[in-house]
Amino acid sequence: MTDCDFLVVGHGIAGATLAYVLRQRGHQVLVYDPGQPNSASNVAAGLMNPVAGKRFALSWEADELLPFAATFYRKLEQRYDQSFFTATPIFKLFGSLEEQNAMLARNAEQPWGDFVASLTTTDPGLPGVHAPFGGAWLQHGGHVAVREMLAALAAEGAREGWLRSETFDWAQLVTDPTGATYAGQVRARHVICCEGAAAVRNPYFKWLPLTPNQGEVLDVECPGLSTTQVLNRGAYVVPVGGTKFRVGATYRWPPFSDGPTAVGREELAARLTVITDLPFVVTGQRAGVRPAVRDRRPLLGPHPVVPALSFCGGYGSKGVMLAPRLAVLLADWLEGTAEIWPDVSLWRYEKLRLASVG
Structure with missing residues (x-):
């Protein structure tokens, strides 16, 4: 049996940044990802734009998200001795x-x-x-070489054994009050879904209003x-x-x-x-x-009734700007030091979950 603190499903921009933050804090993390070269994160140009759309609307929480993301990516550049972020x-x-x-x-x-x-x-x-x-x-603003950044993180994961290039089968997950067991082989304190648009088929989270x-x-x-x-x-x-x-x-x-x-x-x-x-x-x-969301806000935080599960995603076209700050927010919540922001909490769609179960 493999034991870990956190099992992260998905290694796109959401899962990769979360797994990195958790590992930097000393947690044992295991990541499952099928390694699709044309995932949304690998295709993205990685643009961080403070003002978007025909109405020139200021991006949500841009004052906090943009400088946080820039600092985060520069630290990754130092760690891997590669260039990922271009401020322009x-x-x-x-x-x-x-x-x-x-x-x-x-x-x-x-x-x-x-x-x-x-x-x-x-x-x-x-x-x-x-x-x-x-x-x-x-x-x-600026832009991030997302494909290259994810490749650097994945290469480290393959070397160190925390990244498994496999498709995660949610039917083989068994949860209990103290954690979860996967396929009878992995035991985790907590499981986080970072599957992107594929989460529309997730049996635990398909009630969320993802609109890919x-x-x-x-x-x-x-x-x-x-x-x-x-x-x-x-x-x-x-x-x-x-x-x-x-x-x-x-x-x-x-x-x-x-x-x-x-x-x-x-x-x-x-x-x-x-x-x-x-x-x-x-x-x-x-x-x-x-993985877009109906109200154009991300989805973050615990499952309302399954304590061992959380969700991280719904970033749409703003992934590179959102991911670093929200990864830290979720990590803080998992460690019991912060509350999930109401704007991104899954609880705002509790009525949809209740309707899905009759």
Whole structure:
């Protein structure tokens, strides 16, 4: 029998950060993950954007989440002697005079703290960028090389034996008041579900209002396009080295395609042509399914009636910004030193759970 303090199911951005935090605190952690190369976390461009959407809304809890995440990823870089996090300005292009005027009016109310560094109503002259109506310069954001970061963590897990490249079978989990036993071979004090969109099939958590959506991204080469910032107008354009960029992302509701689509490729290519007139070559395309939530807030904390189980996920397209702080919050709760924030607690959907059991 293998004994551990915490059994984590899933090694995407949610599970990987949680497992890392728990191990750093000295806990024995065992992680199960099937190792899917096209998981949402592996496909993501890793953008951390303080202001998002057509309404230029400030991201939820951005004041706390962004600096926390930046510090977390820099510590990971030091540990693994690799570069994962790039702090970079984001230039959000205005698409029309109406959008420009709306942003200027909102900026007078200063709803974004210091995340909006400046506004320009004229083309800033960025190489290769078509921005006749100007745009907003956002600061304190950046992007994370999620695939590379997860690979570094997984390589350590394989070496040290705490990561098992297997699909977890929830039917073989038996819980009791003091913990859980898995497949008659593993004993854990607590089990945390970090399965991403796959949690919609989880027998313990399928009552949660996860609304998975599929996203596609392109890898392109575009010589001459400005690389000193992330570009955003209908799509993000993230510089990933040299003349290479990642362009995303689409949002598609079920039924999902089996992998990347021609429609997704055409949609993203069309969005890129709005941002730049330069020729580009598509060198890659990936698709993944995000674990979004109905109210656009994450899901975190204990199962309402099964003491040995918790949930960590529902991050949607904000995983890299949410994961570090929420991993620490859940770790603190597991150690009995903090309460789960009401905004993310599973208890806000208790009525759904009760309805699911009749």
